[in-house]
Amino acid sequence: MGIIEPKCFAGEQPGTRLIVLGAVHGNETCGTRAIERVTAELAGGQLRIVRGRATFVPVTNRLAYQRGTRGGDRNLNRHLAPTAAPADNEDRIANALCPLLADHDVLLDLHSFRSAGSPFVMVGPEDNAGDLQPFSQAARERALALRLGVARALDGWLDTYAAGAARRGGSAAYGVGTTEYMRAAGGCALTLECGQHEDPQAPQVAYRAILRTLAHLRLIDAPDPPPAARMEGLRLREVVDRAHPDDRFERAWTSFDPVRRGQRIGVRHDGAAVLAPFDGAVVFPDATAAPGAEWFYCAQPHPRLSR
Incomplete structure (x- = not known):
């Protein structure tokens, strides 16, 4: 094998x-x-x-x-x-x-x-x-x-x-x-x-x-599927790392949950707030991330991929 x-x-x-x-x-x-x-x-x-x-x-x-x-x-x-x-x-x-x-x-x-x-x-x-x-x-x-x-x-x-x-x-x-x-x-x-x-x-x-x-791609004889009538396009802009085992999220986030600039996403172990840097969405939140690893990403709407 x-x-x-x-x-x-x-x-x-x-x-x-x-x-x-x-x-x-x-x-x-x-x-x-x-x-x-x-x-x-x-x-x-x-x-x-x-x-x-x-x-x-x-x-x-x-x-x-x-x-x-x-x-x-x-x-x-x-x-x-x-x-x-x-x-x-x-x-x-x-x-x-x-x-x-x-x-x-x-x-x-x-x-x-x-x-x-x-x-x-x-x-x-x-x-x-x-x-x-x-x-x-x-x-x-x-x-x-x-x-x-x-x-x-x-x-x-x-x-x-x-x-x-x-x-x-x-x-x-x-x-x-x-x-x-x-x-x-x-x-x-x-x-x-x-x-x-x-x-x-x-x-x-x-x-x-x-x-x-x-x-x-025309590998099979079948009609080309029509493109999606609507597509939400987003671009990753920033990654935030988890710095300490006691860093915690404000709530249980799901990818693409919307956030407003300044909204609290998490709290550091010393009590410092982790705020959204811009209007957009939380992406790939990982409550189990190891210290020094990616904790979550922030994305913004982007017209290149949108329809």
């Missing part, structure tokens, strides 16, 4: 090379269930790839999946890069996964999240020639994001993460996961957050997104 086991289906005509990942985090299984369903339909002839190539990895991090944990030895979706001297489970996965990503044009990475909330898609940066994440396929990503069947899109991950890493004396490279690596390798990539981990609808959200992706 290999450390990852891709399932590949090729069409007779040239076309896009798509890769779909499930269980990059082992406790996020909706993508696994959806990929198993799609690959069974492909193997049974109910679906057929006619152009390009579709590669599916139902379980990307097998050790974490078997344990039912987010990571095996660490978070696979941080500091993703091949290494000549792999030191842990995730290094060994990266050495197999990174060349596989680079051999494709488009990545759809299927995830879920801890707290309650609606599905959303994370996209890459605007086209740019900067040093952090140069990119030239923003329009292609946006077109696919609008067709996945969700009504919220979020960008600004790596810029915001890099600013937080610099503040705590770390490296922006630690913020590189599957989608960032894919873009650096010349492709485009989306992360679809399909719902809460245990939401029975999350596998259906993932399954529907795979079919819509196959149709939009």
